[in-house]
Amino acid sequence: MELLVAIAIGxxxxxxxxxxxxxxxxxxxxxxxxxxxxxxxFLFVMGxxxxxxxxxxxxxxxxxxxxxxxxxxxxxxxxxxxxxxxLILALRAHTxxxxxxxxxxxxxxxxxxxxxKSNRANKKRVGxxx
Amino acid sequence: xxxxxxxxxLLPLVCGALLMMAARGSMAMVRLISISSILLLxxxxxxxxxxxxxxxxxxxxxxxWSAPFGIVLLLDRLSAxxxxxxxxxxxxxxxxxxxxxxxxGSYFHALLQFQLAGINGxxxxxDLFNLFVFFEILLIASYALLLHGLGVARxxxxxxYVILNLIGSGLFLIAAGLFYGVxxxxxxxxxxxxxxxxxxxxxxxxxxxxxxxxLVFGLKAAFFPxxxxxxxxxxxxxxxxxxxxxxxxxxxxxxxxxFSTLVFGxxxxxxSGLGTGVLWVLALVTIVLAILGAFAANSLSSLLAYxxxxxxxxxxxxxAVGTEATLAASLYYLVQSTWxxxxxFLLAGxxxxxxxxxxxxxxxxxxxxxxxxxGACFFLATIAVAGLPPFAGFFGKVLLLQAVSGQTAWQLxxxxxxxxxxxxxxxxxxxxxxxxxxxxxxxxxxxxDKVTFxxxxxxxxxxxxxxxxxxxxxxxxxxxxxxxxxxxxxxxxMQLKEAM
Numbered sequence: 001m002e003l004l005v006a007i008a009i010g011x012x013x014x015x016x017x018x019x020x021x022x023x024x025x026x027x028x029x030x031x032x033x034x035x036x037x038x039x040x041x042f043l044f045v046m047g048x049x050x051x052x053x054x055x056x057x058x059x060x061x062x063x064x065x066x067x068x069x070x071x072x073x074x075x076x077x078x079x080x081x082x083x084x085x086x087l088i089l090a091l092r093a094h095t096x097x098x099x100x101x102x103x104x105x106x107x108x109x110x111x112x113x114x115x116x117k118s119n120r121a122n123k124k125r126v127g128x129x130x
Numbered sequence: 131x132x133x134x135x136x137x138x139x140l141l142p143l144v145c146g147a148l149l150m151m152a153a154r155g156s157m158a159m160v161r162l163i164s165i166s167s168i169l170l171l172x173x174x175x176x177x178x179x180x181x182x183x184x185x186x187x188x189x190x191x192x193x194x195w196s197a198p199f200g201i202v203l204l205l206d207r208l209s210a211x212x213x214x215x216x217x218x219x220x221x222x223x224x225x226x227x228x229x230x231x232x233x234x235g236s237y238f239h240a241l242l243q244f245q246l247a248g249i250n251g252x253x254x255x256x257d258l259f260n261l262f263v264f265f266e267i268l269l270i271a272s273y274a275l276l277l278h279g280l281g282v283a284r285x286x287x288x289x290x291y292v293i294l295n296l297i298g299s300g301l302f303l304i305a306a307g308l309f310y311g312v313x314x315x316x317x318x319x320x321x322x323x324x325x326x327x328x329x330x331x332x333x334x335x336x337x338x339x340x341x342x343x344x345l346v347f348g349l350k351a352a353f354f355p356x357x358x359x360x361x362x363x364x365x366x367x368x369x370x371x372x373x374x375x376x377x378x379x380x381x382x383x384x385x386x387x388x389f390s391t392l393v394f395g396x397x398x399x400x401x402s403g404l405g406t407g408v409l410w411v412l413a414l415v416t417i418v419l420a421i422l423g424a425f426a427a428n429s430l431s432s433l434l435a436y437x438x439x440x441x442x443x444x445x446x447x448x449x450a451v452g453t454e455a456t457l458a459a460s461l462y463y464l465v466q467s468t469w470x471x472x473x474x475f476l477l478a479g480x481x482x483x484x485x486x487x488x489x490x491x492x493x494x495x496x497x498x499x500x501x502x503x504x505g506a507c508f509f510l511a512t513i514a515v516a517g518l519p520p521f522a523g524f525f526g527k528v529l530l531l532q533a534v535s536g537q538t539a540w541q542l543x544x545x546x547x548x549x550x551x552x553x554x555x556x557x558x559x560x561x562x563x564x565x566x567x568x569x570x571x572x573x574x575x576x577x578x579d580k581v582t583f584x585x586x587x588x589x590x591x592x593x594x595x596x597x598x599x600x601x602x603x604x605x606x607x608x609x610x611x612x613x614x615x616x617x618x619x620x621x622x623x624m625q626l627k628e629a630m
Contacts, residue, residue: 042304043307047310
């Protein structure tokens with residue numbers, strides 16, 4: 001079970017970080033969500049993994065640690081609010097700036113090589129006809 | 131148990147909620163509530179300051195739960211000082227904003243209050259997870275405040291700021307989780323006790339968590355290589371917001387100071403002095419890069435944003451050395467640099483208003499309406515912020531330079547003195563561009579608002595005042611440095627609390 005959870009956290013973090021490093025606000029927001037999932041899962045697991053034990057204090061002497069659960073609840077709520085804020089901000093940026101690049105400026109696209117060639121060819125042809 | 135400890139957090143929170151509801155009502159009412167709340171906050175912090183100065187560390191268990199499980203607020207000299215600095219700054223900011231800046235977007239006052247609640251909470255909390263929560267309160271208010279008044283530049287810089295801080299929050303949680311997983315506690319004093327006895331794998335994990343935390347605090351404090359979001363964000367914010375943000379980097383520095391003295395302090399055993407060598411180098415690099423940035427800035431507010439970074443670097447250097455004398459000097463420098471830079475941001479706002487569309491960009495523009503008055507203010511503030519005698523900036527730097535010795539001394543002396551010189555050149559270039567070079571036409575911009583000018587001038591007056599009252603303040607910061615370096619006193623205070 002530990003291995004499975006560890007792999008899950010690892011995959012989530014990897015995907016999150018990859019997406020955060022992308023240039024578009026949508027993938028960055030998505031990456032932040034995945035990353036916060038990974039973080040929440042990590043936080044939860046820090047109370048150690050147990051099966052078949054009561055969640056919070058009960059008559060049983062053997063129970064799982066309630067503190068990480070409380071922490072993770074708080075973190076989830078805050079994470080949701082922040083993600084919502086990022087999404088709204090990204091939408092706003094898209095309408096105000098006219099593109100969804102995280103820098104707010106679209107880099108000029110490089111022209112494709114074959115196209116340039118054909119342009120040149122066209123020019124030559126125009127020159128030839130003259 | 132002193133219930134007044136709660137006031138700096140609760141008062142802005144309640145007023146913020148109230149202002150959310152009152153925002154639809156009359157502006158006069160909103161301003162009245164906001165200003166009176168902040169004045170009350172100032173009174174409260176002025177009451178807590180002498181209380182903390184008695185030397186006892188006050189611990190407040192929320193809901194009267196005892197320390198390792200319950201959440202505690204903790205008031206020592208350091209928190210009291212930071213509360214006071216914040217409250218004084220907030221008074222000026224709210225007065226300035228109430229002359230019209232607050233109407234450029236909705237809910238300015240409510241957001242301001244929430245921001246203050248977050249900052250005060252971060253200064254008071256004795257619990258790692260609550261530090262995270264207060265950081266988030268402070269951040270989400272700052273996101274909205276940064277966007278206050280909208281505009282393309284603000285949105286562009288806010289996007290970076292928000293995304294970076296969200297990543298920072300994630301790392302903070304990972305660090306907190308690591309601490310909890312290893313030590314089983316999030317109370318900072320308990321954590322300190324645990325770290326001092328840890329060894330082997332545990333120690334390694336704790337150090338990793340500590341390093342992650344330093345990274346997160348570094349992002350908030352904005353030192354190299356984590357400062358790239360700051361200049362654009364601060365330069366694009368409106369004047370009162372930028373002035374308020376002058377305290378925000380100090381929250382990160384406060385957290386670094388708190389952690390490096392309490393949890394990874396001298397008593398921490400194997401993890402003692404974690405990362406101070408790295409912090410020292412980063413501090414010097416920050417100062418150098420920031421002063422170059424200030425020299426290359428193309429508007430007054432971005433120049434000031436880089437000066438914020440210079441002060442961050444200088445303070446970090448003091449914290450990294452971490453002796454009693456350097457800490458005392460750093461705290462003194464912190465007070466003056468926060469207020470003076472905030473005052474300069476306000477002044478930049480006034481100058482920008484008089485230049486119409488040009489704003490505070492370094493371009494030849496129309497003649498200012500009050501070039502002498504504003505120029506004189508700028509000149510005096512420049513002397514203060516660049517660290518020339520006779521103002522507090524100079525005094526703070528002298529204290530800091532005197533406090534270092536040996537190998538570190540010549541490094542810090544070189545960096546601080548040369549950066550001071552470059553700063554003076556950059557600032558004089560800015561001043562001559564804004565106040566001397568102009569078209570023949572007078573500007574048609576709005577006339578000088580007497581109240582905003584008075585507020586700004588008063589805030590800038592803090593620099594000479596801090597020199598006049600240097601002795602009591604330095605005594606206080608020295609006592610503060612002694613107190614934070616003595617981690618055992620915190621343990622004692624916490625144990626007393628548990629016994630109650």
